[in-house]
Amino acid sequence: MTQVGILGATGAVGQRFIQLLTDHPDFDIGVLTASADSAGDSYRSAAKWQVDTPIPESVADQTVRRTDPEAVPDDVDLLFSSLPSDVAATVEPEFLDAGYVVSSNSSNERQAPDVPLVIPEVNPEHLDLLAEQQDRRGWDGALVKNPNCSTITMVPALAALREFEIERVHVATLQAVSGAGYSGVSSMEIIDNALPHIGGEEGKMEHESRKLLGEYTDATIDWLDADVTASCNRIPTIDGHLENVFVEFGSDPSVGDVESALASAESAALPSAPDPLITVFSDPDRPQPRLDRMVGDGMGIAVGGIQETATGVQFNVLAHNTIRGAAGASILNGELLAARGWL
């Protein structure tokens, strides 16, 4: 078993990490860190546990440590990070200097040319950037990022359609409140309402998707040359991001071609990877957040409503934003790092 740590273990994503790592076949939770206020407390008292399965007994009594390389036991080989991005920008380099491999969900550095932004089923080869990264940064460790939750939801579907030459994407999102963290969206803001704006989210979708779909050659990523335009909305849903995607292609695939390409998207041979990667629904009413967010144990991508448009194809896509879109994404990247010998 690889000993792993969770940086920022008490927040909403941190709690998901714990839920998903309990009973993991290869990873064992060796350390939990949080801000200095909580250091020294038991996890039970430091975290306001909000997940709908009970807090694992094995974790409840662990002592929370400072988020500091000194506080992490030596036998820990892999760190998952769900720190706020401004904190991560300072703290992650300290762990990288100290030689740790970090699989991070935080948004800092995602667009850096020497930081692999990875979805294992989409662009595992981008991991090869790590040699370049160590070279440039002088780190003994290695830093891998997973994309933003709204990006992860859409990109596996787009990746399955790369063969048709994606030229233009318009996407509108209906995002769950958990994406903003435990107190990110107040109830007064969202009950009987929707918010037509999520700060920075549209840019993340537009840039990250092009990097993810880019080609790795010569220690650089050549971003996909396509227009991606996003409009992001928050709706009164707990978990599960639903997205309406309109794609225009260089070629002219039929609805059937698109459906086949999606349904046959390849899964990864990793413990947390869903199989199939993409579940295609024929009922146009599906996927729905509450009914379908747990497809593939929360790691699957659900697609439906595939239709021809005047200029291409439209479809809907759904994924669980705090599993596939956050904690599960980092864990999957951790599994890829392990499989490729980076631990």
Place this chain on the structure above:
Amino acid sequence: MTQVGILGATGAVGQRFIQLLTDHPDFDIGVLTASADSAGDSYRSAAKWQVDTPIPESVADQTVRRTDPEAVPDDVDLLFSSLPSDVAATVEPEFLDAGYVVSSNSSNERQAPDVPLVIPEVNPEHLDLLAEQQDRRGWDGALVKNPNCSTITMVPALAALREFEIERVHVATLQAVSGAGYSGVSSMEIIDNALPHIGGEEGKMEHESRKLLGEYTDATIDWLDADVTASCNRIPTIDGHLENVFVEFGSDPSVGDVESALASAESAALPSAPDPLITVFSDPDRPQPRLDRMVGDGMGIAVGGIQETATGVQFNVLAHNTIRGAAGASILNGELLAARGWL
């Protein structure tokens, strides 16, 4: 005062008609009709009143009549119809044969070449089709339709941008549950959820918007030659449709040009017309359904989030779906019919 009637007065839209017509400066409710089951009952007992203002006393004790020309008093000159479309398809012609002017919210006949589909601020001149209509159909009466709620929300904004040559529109909607009628969406379907499909809605938006923006010449409407592609979603919101619109133009307007054109869209000189027609918000968080659906007493169009995209402009638009999008739309058309001498 013109005596008006409401066909299908007990449903959700029927109740809005009553709320909006109480205290109307020119119209007086002369008759309320419903299905045969309710005929003879007082309105109070026939309708399960669900509007958040009390049932008007002047209406509560009116006797509900059958939806039949025989049951309508002779002094009624204008009928508002919010019948289910299959019922309307049979019943509206009976009233038209009998010489009534009908301003209808029902979806039947909206795309017929001799039936004006009208938003008074957008295409009042389409009313001239009525001469052709009477000619062709042999009706003494006249039938005017207003578009579907999701269409009405978007089209006033598009109309204000016609000068920039609209070529392509992608729109994703976040629609309130009231658009489906009182029992259209069950609570089990929608709490903590969203539905990515509303039967027939996408086609309505795609066709009705092109007819509304079309040119009237020679007793025909020349539909706008543009691609309109819609993706329609239901979310857990009571009232107010929010829509994300992406537009590509033949010309290359700046964000400022678009904003000016929207903010200066002309209002109509009719009692229920809002002034301004379009309220433009600079805060990207707005408009929001709960906060902004009552702009212009529920008859206004709210726009925000105007941004440049790689291929054009994107913005968000909001309107109250059962006021501007249904009962208020029919009343406004009734006011236009009165102003143009059709009563």
Place this chain on the structure above:
Amino acid sequence: MTQVGILGATGAVGQRFIQLLTDHPDFDIGVLTASADSAGDSYRSAAKWQVDTPIPESVADQTVRRTDPEAVPDDVDLLFSSLPSDVAATVEPEFLDAGYVVSSNSSNERQAPDVPLVIPEVNPEHLDLLAEQQDRRGWDGALVKNPNCSTITMVPALAALREFEIERVHVATLQAVSGAGYSGVSSMEIIDNALPHIGGEEGKMEHESRKLLGEYTDATIDWLDADVTASCNRIPTIDGHLENVFVEFGSDPSVGDVESALASAESAALPSAPDPLITVFSDPDRPQPRLDRMVGDGMGIAVGGIQETATGVQFNVLAHNTIRGAAGASILNGELLAARGWL
């Protein structure tokens, strides 16, 4: 394996039966019935599957039968019924005449003196009424009822406190929408709202709880002599009934006495019985519907907020209304019937 059937298999409770019976250690689904309209269809096409786990493959292609003893295979020994109560009143006797054992969730006959109303952990001895029932009614079969979902939530906690002599109970409920069935509560009724009335529910709680807590002697149930007063409300929650209970006792137990009695309530030795029966929370914020309804796999009873009042004790209680409160309750009764040799 005992072959079991589900009468009324396509509704919301019917779907829960299927979810809970898949992988049941002792019961195998032998037949699914529905109204005549659906008879002959595959279950997949007859039911609008709404549960958040996929429809079991083993069931999806079963042919739905008429709800008629003739249509049920001979090897089926136990029937679960979730028919509307007016239908059940006609149809259940046909199955009982035909010799079937019926464990029913329908509300008809619940207060009949010769029909056991049973929660296995509370009053298993009431099952002895069945001899009397067969005698009086001339049935070859046997009919057992489980109580209403709001009653089941509260009664296990009250049963654990019987030793303190319950004299008076006031209870206010916050009930989930699924209790009313798939289309029982429309979204327009409940979003940003609460309904202070559920037809017939208060009477059910007041009567059923006294019968359940009654003593069986001489082939009759002597109902508990206590005042039970209920006020029932519907709130915008999908699953899980939360109830505020105020109890006055003949004796004067301390909060600690009450907590001990609740925490040590005995579980039943049946496959679906949760252990512990009652989970007591010390955090006054718990139990909460979304976080705690799945305690004991949806079969547990969660209690919290135990406090002294001027006249007794108050506490909050929560259970999953369509698992412990409906389908799971009938299955548990089926398990009790099997254990006691009634199959």
Place this chain on the structure above:
Amino acid sequence: MTQVGILGATGAVGQRFIQLLTDHPDFDIGVLTASADSAGDSYRSAAKWQVDTPIPESVADQTVRRTDPEAVPDDVDLLFSSLPSDVAATVEPEFLDAGYVVSSNSSNERQAPDVPLVIPEVNPEHLDLLAEQQDRRGWDGALVKNPNCSTITMVPALAALREFEIERVHVATLQAVSGAGYSGVSSMEIIDNALPHIGGEEGKMEHESRKLLGEYTDATIDWLDADVTASCNRIPTIDGHLENVFVEFGSDPSVGDVESALASAESAALPSAPDPLITVFSDPDRPQPRLDRMVGDGMGIAVGGIQETATGVQFNVLAHNTIRGAAGASILNGELLAARGWL
């Protein structure tokens, strides 16, 4: 016109004060205060306006001042306070020393023997405590409190029933999220959920109601000698507290007696007082938060579901928690202070 000020004008209750005072017949907003951070800013920029009517133009450009007697113009005669109670405990005395009359919604000092806790329709005579207050405290000003929102909802109904000798009250509340302030309840806490606990709320209801219903004699309040037991819950509703009340009386009133007493509860002769004070619904489904919270322009009390119980009477009561239950309550007390010559 009396010049009034609002202490803590940028919060949720502060915004309601502004909405309700705009167009007030006797009061004119002379000053708005907030924390030092916002002092000097325009109100428009200092407040995140969240009310569903637009921010009044007359207020939007006012400069926000420090919450300090020095910063308040001399012509201001009455201050409304909606400060957090810990801030109010320090700051209100400074204004009282400086001679201001303060009508406060903050919870500090509500139970002090020389501070009148007033609902004008219930206990206006308690205002006479002010002479005693000035005497004891040495203030030139005068401090009046209104009760907590959940208390105000219930007490007008109880006051109407005083004649029947109230002995015991059990009440369970279903409270809206706005009662906790703008960010008091996160969306992740409350969507598809309910919270069975609101810190300190039960005690407030139990104590404040007995003080409000107490008798004023000899410069003291003799609290009502009755048991009041409350259980408080938060539900996913924006505005409007619904409460289930069970009352036991010394006398034995019929349901008709109770209904008459409620329906004929006297209104106050003050500008913001609703008439009738209590609206009694005969439909047991009413009152409902979304449909009925605006009864009496948000200042009315709605009652329904009156029924006999084994030991007394039960009913449901509803009021708008941020209008009648907070800002409107303070304004009504301000009107009473004006009418009684305290300004």
